[in-house]
Amino acid sequence: xxxxxxxxxxxxxxxxxxxxxxxxxxxxxxxxxxxxxxxxxxxxxxxxxxxxxxxxxxxxxxxxxxxxxxxxxxxxxxxxxxxxxxxxxxxxxxxxxxxxxxxxxxxxxxxxxxxxxxxxxxxxxxxxxxxxxxxxxxxxxxxxxxxxxxxxx
Numbered sequence: 001x002x003x004x005x006x007x008x009x010x011x012x013x014x015x016x017x018x019x020x021x022x023x024x025x026x027x028x029x030x031x032x033x034x035x036x037x038x039x040x041x042x043x044x045x046x047x048x049x050x051x052x053x054x055x056x057x058x059x060x061x062x063x064x065x066x067x068x069x070x071x072x073x074x075x076x077x078x079x080x081x082x083x084x085x086x087x088x089x090x091x092x093x094x095x096x097x098x099x100x101x102x103x104x105x106x107x108x109x110x111x112x113x114x115x116x117x118x119x120x121x122x123x124x125x126x127x128x129x130x131x132x133x134x135x136x137x138x139x140x141x142x143x144x145x146x147x148x149x150x151x152x153x
Contacts, residue, residue, distance in 0.1 A: 005030065006038055007148045010045070014143045017048060051139070054104050061105040061131070066097040067118065068126035074098060077122045086114055097126060 002010075008028055012019060021032045028035070039045075054062065069077055081090045081101060089102035105111040111129070118124055142151065 004148055004152060007151060008145065009035060009038060011142050011145055011148060059104045059106050061107050061111055063103045063111055063132060064130040065101040065103055066128040067099045067101065067124055068097045069122050069124055073122040
């Protein structure tokens, strides 16, 4: 379990990953050297990444896709999904479907072509497509200091 001070640092970084050690020190009241040591020892931060504005890049169709395939096709479908240029995230699920896919497409036609390709290659038994109209929030977990007490319970 992590101490409140460590979760406070993580919370501020989740809110703004580009925050400098000086800014973190000002917000938390911890010395820069302490922050540096705590962050170096953190095992909870897996990677630093950037969040893109897909619309600005011309990818205006976003969808969450649920897929069910024949048992014998699951193993072959996973590497296909993990390497496909339109797939942002893939999860194995247990709700009557096998996979939950976060897809980013230029348009609906590209999404339909992706689905047709999946069906042609892997014989899809079931699918459900949820079109994302507007993303209201993402990566919100542990972004505010008031989340910390609930995590420490």
